Amino acid sequence: MTFLRPISITALAATLAACSVFDPQPAVVVPQAATTNERGQLQLQLASGVYRCELGRSVLVQRDARNANLIEVSWQGQQRTLLRHDSTSGLPRYEDRQNGLLWIDLPWKSVLMDVNTGRPLANECKLG
Template identity: 65%
Template sequence: MQLPVTRSLPFIVLLLTACATSGPQSATESSDRKVARTKSERQQLDFRLASGTYRCELGQSVEVERHARGDRAIEVRWEGKQHTLQRQASSSGLPRYEDRQNGLLWIDLPWKSVLMDAHSGRPLANECKPPANRTASG
């Protein structure tokens, strides 16, 4: 059944474009580019998003635990394993968390999220809906 993938493809392309980050900068980077990058990092969006079980397409689920004292990291339980994902700056400012060692990428939007294979760009859990009425734990 190709319908879910076909329907989701434009969303995935848009998400990847919106959440792309630039590669490592050279030591000779101009001061203008440093200022622009610093300004971009300061302009990251900060949503109060839910902790709990996110229900995704194809019957999948992802457990997300957020901490009230900051948005620098989240805990994600995927396929029985616990992962710590660190917040990464994105050009769009959208919340983007990555576990580079294990190749997981979680992109947060208030209305849905996606868990991706950071190496291939392939969605692992798509169209993940947040749990109702739960926010960051204290």
């Protein structure tokens, strides 16, 4: 028993000494890396499927495996092809300018908007 006491005191002293010189840094959460193209637009790998939105609305999004600049959106019985356009933020922004639809794609949520009125048609959309 007397043999363990000096070891415990030595271990405690070493631990306290280490704490006095250790400068803790706050935890940093590093987001998943996204690549950007030559125009500074984010290239995110997002999934196809049914996006469930607020107010019980849903949007079916089909991504074109051959062309990342095109998506097919099914909304209220209509299927539209939306083309990606550059955005100032670099976030994916797909539009059907002829029919006035805009799909803004984010990894955590998406929104379908009426370009002509600027109002959301389907908001807080999440894959699932």
